[in-house]
Amino acid sequence: MTTNNVILAIDEGTSGTRAATVSADGHVSCLEYLTLHVETPRPGVVEQDANEILEKTISVCRATIAQAQQAGQHIAALALATQRATAVLWDTQTGVALVPAMVWQDTRFVDELDRLAPEWDERLLDRVGRPVGVRSLYLWAARHLRDTPQVADAWREKRLAFGTVDTWLLWHFSQRRDIVTTPTNATSSGAYVLADHRYYLEWVQELGFPFELLPALRQDADDFGRTRSDLLGIDVPILASAGDQHAGAIGLGCLDRGQAMCVHGTGSFVDLIIGPEAPSNSGLSEGALTMTARRQQGVSHFAVETFVATTGSALNWVCEKLKWFKDAREISALAATVTSSQGVTFVPALTGLRVPRMEAGARASLTGVSMATTQAEVAYAILEGIAHSVASCIEADEAVSGVRVSELVVGGGLSCSDPLLQIQADLIGIPIRRMQESDRASLRGIAYLAGSSGLLWPSLHEACKTIVTDAVFTPAGNADERAMRRTLWHARVGSELGHVDQFKREKEEALHK
Structure with missing residues (x-):
C-alpha cells in the first residue's frame, strides 16, 4: 500500500466536532463526528462544557488517525477550525475548565452592553468593525474573576487561562502550551483592531478585563508548535487555526x-x-x-x-410545527412545479430581522394569500423568502x-x-x-x-x-422583473417594521399615561 501525505483537519462546531484527513487532490476522507451538548439553563444564557469539547475532539482525532493509518496515509500536519467567540476559563495546572463555556449565542449581558452602546458603538465600528453588540467574552470573564471563587483563586495564584475554543484546544494539543488566538477568532470576540492586528485595550479596560489574560495574537496560518503525542498519538506541526466560517469560505474557493x-x-x-x-x-x-x-x-x-x-430552521418550523409539508425536500419538489408564488410572500423573521435593520421585535409573516393560492405557491414563497433575505x-x-x-x-x-x-x-x-x-x-x-x-x-x-x-x-428574467420582485419584498418587510414601530410607540405612550 502506498503512503501519501495528508493533513489532519479538525472542525469543532457548536453542535458537534469532527475530524478528517485532506489529501493533495482536495479529497476529504476518514471522517469522524461526535455531537456536542448545548445548555440553556435560563433565558439568554447559552453554555457548553469545554472539557466535553476537548474530550470529544480528541476522540474524533484518534479515530480519524486510526482510519488514516489503515488507509496508508501519512499525516504531515494538523489544522484546526473552531466555532467563534465561545469563551473558556481554565486552570493551567490541571488543564480543566473551571466554569461552563459561554457560547457565542449567549445574551446574558445585553442590558449592560446596551448602556455602553451610545458611548462606544461609533468607536468600535471604526476600529473593530462591529458595535458593542449583545454579548461580551471579556465582560463574562471579568464577572467570573469577581464573583466565582475558583476563578479568582486561579487568577491570584497565576494559574488561570482565558481564550476562545481555538485557544483552549491549541493549549492542549501543542507541546508549547502557548495561550494564543488568531484574527478570524479574535475579530468575533469584539476587541480586535482590524487594521493594526492588536487588541483595542481601551475597550477591554472598560469591561474590567485584565490585559495579562488576553491570548497572544498570531496569524491564522502560523507555526503553533507540534502536537503532543501522548494526547493524539502523533507528533506533527500545527500549521493553521481559524474560525470555522472563514475556513469554510476558503474551502469553497x-x-x-x-x-x-x-x-x-x-x-x-x-x-x-x-x-x-x-x-x-x-x-x-x-x-x-x-x-x-x-x-x-x-x-x-x-x-x-x-x-x-x-432559514433552515424556518423550513423545520413549517414542516414540524405547522405540518404544512412532510419535509424540506417536499417544499423544494413542490416549488419546482410552479414558476412564481403568485404574489404570496414569506418573511422568515422567526427571531427578528438583522437587515435592512436590526430589529429583534420583527416577526415572520405569510402575506398575499387568496382562495386561489396553492400549496405549491406557498412552497415557492417560502424558498423565495429565504432567497430575498440572502439578497x-x-x-x-x-x-x-x-x-x-x-x-x-x-x-x-x-x-x-x-x-x-x-x-x-x-x-x-x-x-x-x-x-x-x-x-x-x-x-x-x-x-x-x-x-x-x-x-x-x-x-x-x-x-x-x-x-x-x-x-x-445562471440568472433568468430581466432587470425590470428583478427590480419589481425586490420592490415588493422591501414593501412587505417595511410593513412588518412599521408594525413593530407602531407597537413601540403605543407601548411608550402607555408607560407615560
Whole structure:
C-alpha cells in the first residue's frame, strides 16, 4: 500500500466536532463526528462544557488517525477550525475548565452592553468593525474573576487561562502550551483592531478585563508548535487555526475581492471577500459586520458578513410545527412545479430581522394569500423568502464594503435545493456556484490554509483548484422583473417594521399615561 501525505483537519462546531484527513487532490476522507451538548439553563444564557469539547475532539482525532493509518496515509500536519467567540476559563495546572463555556449565542449581558452602546458603538465600528453588540467574552470573564471563587483563586495564584475554543484546544494539543488566538477568532470576540492586528485595550479596560489574560495574537496560518503525542498519538506541526466560517469560505474557493459565500444551515451566513483593504462604509448597516477573512504572511484579508438567523430552521418550523409539508425536500419538489408564488410572500423573521435593520421585535409573516393560492405557491414563497433575505444580505454587504459581488458560492444543507438556488440567482442577477462536498468545506479550507506554503500546495489559489463545481445556476428574467420582485419584498418587510414601530410607540405612550 502506498503512503501519501495528508493533513489532519479538525472542525469543532457548536453542535458537534469532527475530524478528517485532506489529501493533495482536495479529497476529504476518514471522517469522524461526535455531537456536542448545548445548555440553556435560563433565558439568554447559552453554555457548553469545554472539557466535553476537548474530550470529544480528541476522540474524533484518534479515530480519524486510526482510519488514516489503515488507509496508508501519512499525516504531515494538523489544522484546526473552531466555532467563534465561545469563551473558556481554565486552570493551567490541571488543564480543566473551571466554569461552563459561554457560547457565542449567549445574551446574558445585553442590558449592560446596551448602556455602553451610545458611548462606544461609533468607536468600535471604526476600529473593530462591529458595535458593542449583545454579548461580551471579556465582560463574562471579568464577572467570573469577581464573583466565582475558583476563578479568582486561579487568577491570584497565576494559574488561570482565558481564550476562545481555538485557544483552549491549541493549549492542549501543542507541546508549547502557548495561550494564543488568531484574527478570524479574535475579530468575533469584539476587541480586535482590524487594521493594526492588536487588541483595542481601551475597550477591554472598560469591561474590567485584565490585559495579562488576553491570548497572544498570531496569524491564522502560523507555526503553533507540534502536537503532543501522548494526547493524539502523533507528533506533527500545527500549521493553521481559524474560525470555522472563514475556513469554510476558503474551502469553497472564496479568496478574492468580489467573491461571496453563502452557507445555509440553521441560518444563512453571507460573507463578501473584500481583500486587504478595510471596508469603505463600516457601520453603515448595523447588521453587516467587518471580519478578518484570513491572515497569513503578515497580510490580513477582510470580509463583510451578514446573516439571516432562521432559514433552515424556518423550513423545520413549517414542516414540524405547522405540518404544512412532510419535509424540506417536499417544499423544494413542490416549488419546482410552479414558476412564481403568485404574489404570496414569506418573511422568515422567526427571531427578528438583522437587515435592512436590526430589529429583534420583527416577526415572520405569510402575506398575499387568496382562495386561489396553492400549496405549491406557498412552497415557492417560502424558498423565495429565504432567497430575498440572502439578497438583502448581499445588498448590505455591498453597501458597507463598496465592493460588488461577482459570484456567489453556496454550501450547507439548503444548498442542495435546486429551486432555491435558481430563485436566488434570478433575484440577485449573478451566477450561483454550488461545489461538490460543500458540507466538508471547513475541513478542506483549514487544511488548505495549513498546507499551502509548500507542504501540499504552493499557494492557496493552487489548493483551491482542487475544488470541483457541482452545478452553476445562471440568472433568468430581466432587470425590470428583478427590480419589481425586490420592490415588493422591501414593501412587505417595511410593513412588518412599521408594525413593530407602531407597537413601540403605543407601548411608550402607555408607560407615560
